[in-house]
Amino acid sequence: MAAPLADALSLIYNALLAAFGHQHWWPAETPFETMIGAILAQNVSWTNAAQAVRNLESAGMLDPHLLTAADTADIARLIVPSRFYNQKAERIREFARVYVREFQADPTAMAAAETGVLRERLLALRGLGKETVDTILLYACEKPIFVVDAYTRRIFSRYGLLPEGASYDHMQRLFAENLEEDVALFNDYHAQIVRLGNTICRKSPLCDRCPVRVIGGTLRCAGGRA
Ligand code: SF4
Numbered sequence: 362m363a364a365p366l367a368d369a370l371s372l373i374y375n376a377l378l379a380a381f382g383h384q385h386w387w388p389a390e391t392p393f394e395t396m397i398g399a400i401l402a403q404n405v406s407w408t409n410a411a412q413a414v415r416n417l418e419s420a421g422m423l424d425p426h427l428l429t430a431a432d433t434a435d436i437a438r439l440i441v442p443s444r445f446y447n448q449k450a451e452r453i454r455e456f457a458r459v460y461v462r463e464f465q466a467d468p469t470a471m472a473a474a475e476t477g478v479l480r481e482r483l484l485a486l487r488g489l490g491k492e493t494v495d496t497i498l499l500y501a502c503e504k505p506i507f508v509v510d511a512y513t514r515r516i517f518s519r520y521g522l523l524p525e526g527a528s529y530d531h532m533q534r535l536f537a538e539n540l541e542e543d544v545a546l547f548n549d550y551h552a553q554i555v556r557l558g559n560t561i562c563r564k565s566p567l568c569d570r571c572p573v574r575v576i577g578g579t580l581r582c583a584g585g586r587a
Contacts, residue, residue, distance in 0.1 A: 367539040369522065372576045374546070377553035380572030384552030389414075391530035392424055392468035396460070399496040400489070401443040413443035417431050425466040452488040459486060474500040480506070491529050496585035499551070503544050507536040508551045512558025519562065519584030520573075 383559045388407075389395040394414060402410035409520065416439040417423045428436065434452035443449055463482075464471040471479065483494040498504040509532035517523040523532060540546060561567045568574050568586040 366522065366535070367413070368534065369580055370539050372580050373520075373573050374550050374553065376573045376576050377557060378549070381553060381556050384549055384556060386548055386552040387496075389500075392471075392501040393460070393466075394418075394423055395443070395501040396456065396497050397423065397428075397453055397495050399500070400456060401440060401449060402496075403445070403488075403490075403493055405444050409442045409444065413440040413446075416440065416442070425457040425460050428454055434463060437508070448488060452486070455486055456489070459483075476504045476506065477584050491533075495533075498548055499544070505534055505542040505544050505547060507540070507547045509533050509536070510551075512553070512554050512562070513551075516554060516558055516562045519566065519582060521583030 387398065388411070389396045389398055396566070397417065398410055398414050401413045410515055414423070417436075420439055422431065422439060431454065433447070433450040433454055435455055437446045440446045440449055440453070443529060455496075459482075460466055460471065464474075474482075479502070480494055480498060483497060485562055486493065492508060493505045494510045498506045499508050509529060513532050514523065514525075514527055517532070518525045518527065518537065523535060536547075536550070540550075557571075557573070561571050566584075566586065568582070571582070571585065573580075573582060574585040
């Protein structure tokens with residue numbers, strides 16, 4: 362790898378942006394919808410999560426006060442497409458309670474909290490792991506937190522920039538320590554990674570179509586197939 366890490370990460374992002382265009386994430390109308398979408402997207406495709414969000418919306422339930430007061434069975438019925446719907450109904454209701462009680466159901470109040478304190482508070486909620494919480498912090502609260510996931514591990518380990526079994530924290534440090542702290546960049550970079558992992562760098566990678574296989578003749582994916 363000729364380029365230092367910071368240069369490599371920037372080159373990869375620029376190549377993805379040139380190939381795919383800006384991804385305009387998160388696909389939601391309001392910060393609260395983003396928060397609920399992040400919980401519904403756990404362990405399922407976005408298509409499934411989006412259907413569950415639409416069901417909540419159509420039923421008039423995409424409201425923190427109503428979710429707080431609802432029976433989990435009623436929430437569960439609406440979010441069946443997101444799978445694990447009983448667990449997710451509990452998580453959504455508990456999250457909505459905290460959002461109402463501690464942040465007055467006001468995304469600005471939540472975003473005003475100190476990032477580390479807010480992260481710890483959300484991580485303390487049952488069923489909310491680092492990826493979900495960081496998604497809420499970045500996409501709903503516009504905090505400069507880089508979200509990583511299984512696609513990140515797959516792509517960047519194939520690239521030779523991460524070990525295969527890299528932990529969440531290890532992956533996150535790669536980006537946090539080598540990129541400018543920039544919410545807009547973090548927002549779209551993660552979205553680009555999901556796009557690449559979803560469409561090209563799949564379990565069986567389609568390297569001949571990959572926009573980052575070789576960049577500028579100097580940077581090359583170590584795991585790329587000829
Ligand atoms: S070249 Fe192949 S292995 Fe490397 S990132 Fe692209 S699709 Fe994945």
